[in-house]
Amino acid sequence: MIHRRKLLLSLLGSSALGSSAMAGSAPRRPMGTRPNIVAIVLDDLGFSDLGCFGGEIRTPNIDRLAARGLRYNRFDTKAVCSPTRASLMTGRNAHTVRMPDVPDVLSVPGGGPYPEGTFHIPAEAQNLAQALRGAGYANWLVGKWHLVPMDQLDDPAKGDAWPLQRGFDRFYGFARGWTDQYRPALVEDDRYISPDLPADYHLSADLVSRSTDMIRGHRASRPEQPFFLYLGLGVAHSPIQVPARYADAYAGTYEKGWDAMRAERFERMKRMGVIPADTNLPQREAGDRAWADLSDDERVVFARHMALYAGFVQHADEQIGRLFETLEATGQAENTIVVLLSDNGPASEAGQAGVFDGLYRPNTLPPSEQRARLAELGAPGNQSQYPRPWAFAGSTPFQRYKLWPHLGGVRAPLIVSWPAVIRDGGAVRSQALDVIDVAPTLLEAAGTAFAGEAGGRTQTPVAGRSFSASFTDPRAPDPRDTQYFELRGSRAIRSGRWRAVATHPCGQPFEDDRWALYDLETDFSESRDVSARHPDVLARLKRLWQEEWSRYSPHPLTQPPARICESLAHYDSH
Template sequence: MTHPIQPAPFEGRIGRTLAESEPHFTSSPHPGSDAPNVVIVLLDDTGFAQFGCYGSDIDTPHVDALAAGGLQFTNFHVTPLCSPTRASLLTGRSQHAVGMRSVSNHRTGFPHQLGHITNHAATLAEVLGEQGYATFCCGKWHLAPTEDISAAGPFEQWPLGRGFDRFYGFLEGETDQFHPELVVDNHHIDPPGGPDGGYHLSEDLVDQLLRMISDSKGVRPDRPFFAYLPFGATHAPHQAPQAYLDKYRGRFDEGWDVVRQRWYERQLAQGVIQEGTQLAPRNPGVKPWAELPDSHRRFACRLQEAFAAFLDHTDDQIGRLVDGLRQMGQLDNTILIVLADNGASQEGGPFGIMHEMKYFNGIVDDPDDVMDRLDDIGGPNSHTNYPWGWAQCGNSPFKWYKQYTHEGGVHVPLLMHWPAGIAGDQRGTRRDQFVNVSDVAPTVYDLLGIAAPDVFRGYAQLPVTGNSFAPVLADAGTPATNALQYFEQSGSRALVVEQDGVCWKAVTRHIKGESFDDDRWELYELSTDRSECNDLAEAQPDKLDELIGLWWAEAERHGVLPLDDRMIELFVARRDDHSPHPTNRRYRYRPPMSPIPSAASASPSGRSWELTAQVSRGADDAGVLWATGNANSGMSVFVQNGRLVVDYNSFGEHTVVESELEVPAGDCVLTARVQRTSRTEGVIELAIDGEPCGSAELPYMMHIISSIGSSVGLDHGQAVSPRYEAPFAFSGALHAVEIDRSGASRSEAETAARTEMARQ
């Protein structure tokens, strides 16, 4: 007996002939011809004071114009770290509840740190896509487990797996702005240009996003779009075109004390902060500018100039985006939101850094030693971050930085521009109501008339716990809709609550490794003390105890527990315990291959290892067999002029060893071995077909080589070695490259993990 195949449900009628049948056409969801577009522009590590309209004298005319033509929020809060903020922004829920208490680089085995957003929390892109919106993402993702971001996937947590139709950008926590590690949709690509041709990632991201929008609107003008533009700026490395760097020469020679005071006074004059708000004292470790040696001042000024140039350049790209939307006739009915993911970064340390990999190898730059490289700062041959003094200046008037739950880490800019939806008499006004990043998605849903689903693609959905602030758009006097908000990052905690018209904050700065029960809590009345200068903990212990109790209740509600202050240890655990890329694995690569991100590649950092390449070559064949890193630091194994060559690039100091024997024509096996001989020294040994043929002492063996990944058969991106121009692809037949690092110790892996935290 045969059984008919059951078709999908059909609402027409099927007879024996067409005449006896009735067709039925399903229609795709459509939000309506007047539905607004939504654009969210996210900046990275940009402090509260760093836009011109928030107090700085850095040139940001395009962001300032959006504030003048829209609404400027002066009491907006985020999480203190990038991945958690992004998860909360895109879901309308707390970061812990959706599985992203920290960066996506690791998982802990607990629900609050999955390394990705749980499928029980649909993203804005997923929800709006189901409503008929086109959805685009261009920029930094950092919401997928980094062990899963190679060309091997899996791809479920990449942007296309979480609701975006198109993606162009990078998946990790940072990238080089001149030589980015790019992904299009679900595959890795080489950048379309380099710095010599005027390439810069921020410009490329806006170009790509405008093209996506134009493609969509050109063919489907009736279909609205959601565009998410998370710039790599202003996260380190601070890199900008030379014209922008030149523009800021000498602009900060007065030093951070004078500049911070000036920005604070501008904030008061602009009304960005309330009258009576104090300028917080210098953070511990920030020296008075007058006490710094001349070389320290010169170094610090150049680093701040690079940051300012980077922000100025990013502002110009925002201007290009706005102009593009205007030219397409889309600007008036576009809800355009601009915000930052956390406060300014402290990851440059007390003096600033010329090269982050040097810093995370435990080497502190002596400003006297970098005087001859000042002109490199901000360009393609640097990887800089500014010192604490400039970071606190960027967070004016607050204390502390990114990664802290004090205001300097969580209080950032937010702008909203929507000509069709914001009344003319409200444009250019400010909103001082407390708003949190989890409130953004519910506000978008509210403005679009959309309800977040209870079930999405078979997954029961967590409740949307953010609060729509749509009511405050029309009336500056409307009470805040969010009256209770917790914060937590690596054990540092805070709670903000409004009670009887008074806004209170309890906050503690946890010291890693110490008992959470011993943390000292502080108490502030934010209504009159936004900069947390007057601690009321001793004067009002009952109020403090009440708020601490509320924090624990919110922690239970949002899945914050268990408290966990691990960071470096988590990177080690990821690689050793449950990652497909453990530290002791033997890797075998067969070209052609896409570039391999650092979290998924065979990193030889700080350990003994051996590379073996099986090749077949003609007499003139040459090229790179394997490379990792870039011109700032890295290592390359290549054949050139008939010799096997290794260039070990230790922060610009090159140890080059060349084989004493020629590489024979035909089939052969080439070996490069790095032996660690002490904590900081090693030796490179070469062999051809098993015969030793060269060695060199390594005066400094890097514990961390680079945040840039590896390539097989060529050197993608910026060349590691000055002896060739990238990509210098091997012109013979490269059958396989095998890397054996099975002797790696756990202590070496712990050292290797230290770089990851500052890259977020």
């Protein structure tokens, strides 16, 4: 085990450039003003789902955001919710801040053990809201948080992990990984609430209405004070719930199946310039069924699943459009930075049969019965999730999906808009970014940085670097050359043009894991394993992974808990 002092010294050594690393090339912000900041975090959204990233799903408001801003096509996450959100908020790697997985794993038998303190982000990791509060910002969190350890979930007024205890002035949303869109488990500030909800209630609409109310109220009462709004929608995490008319709008779209949709998205992405023209499309995963092999009942049911998903995303886009309208109406759109991203790749947990009604348990309903009850999908009282091969379409043009170390698990759409600064709206940027780079970028734009000391505690150095130079310079360098990854024993590391990946079979000695090597300079989609041709490069990257792990993780690499291993086997074989 690495001693905490050794970890801190290692981090200091790796962070010598600090937050000023890009100072000479950072874009100038408008004189005398500090921008408002809006971070929109979507959930389980595929890299290719949005219209502006090549998807057929209708997202005109997000597309307009991209037209005024920049799309980043090499933005990576931690492949699952809480680690990504912890890194987003702190600018540090998830292991450094004790968030190696979702806290919910401790809620099931066999989900542990983990070292003491796991899932409690330490006070030595100042977050984005805390840093912005120190710079005079008002901070609001609306929507999903999912950074509360299980032993603090009962009472938001106690403990130290809830939003109001972590730099936010207001909180309205939900604490855990998902909630029902029609009957959510809501928290307001520091208490659970059970309001009477109207018959046409939908959580996405409610969250955006709360956000717009906060913006308008703040504009009227404190127009000189900038604000930070963190909007964490539950879309597109299961349960997939939206009024039927949104799914009906996609009738006839998905009946051609996931194989055809993936191919169509791939060609569209190349035409749009979202991916390089010479990108290869990896074959369907061996464990995923071909659309041609499905029964008639399965094709009808599974097409409706995806239509519902598309409608869910389109409905969210409509709500996001209302938020943008409010910024325009209050005269704040020009000098507001909007960052929109997904927390990981598309969801893989529902397996080959999908979930008709009841999340995270096997779907035992015969396809014929599901077809007879098709009108129930997405309605109040129904909780569904599409079959895993639709996630493979969502992760076009990559391999795999959420939870995996391949790019299909970690790569996500990222849009940054700041009309006062960004002049080449609609462009695609290809800097290699990680979610740890977002907070340093936003703080630099706000004219501040993470503190070296806060609350009487020396702060753990920040691993992320600002990429704001790319706002005005398409040739700006990558903020960092190297980024490691680990989730549930699977590992990856990027170093320059190379990326090495190892999917870990539970219980197998880590030294026996098979590593693949990809040359990202010539293989954008990780479609060709070149480890046999470059054994020296692979050996170097494996050593580098261990060095980065030792630098950023306070604990040795251990086998995933038994329950996690069972779930991973289910995800890959069913």
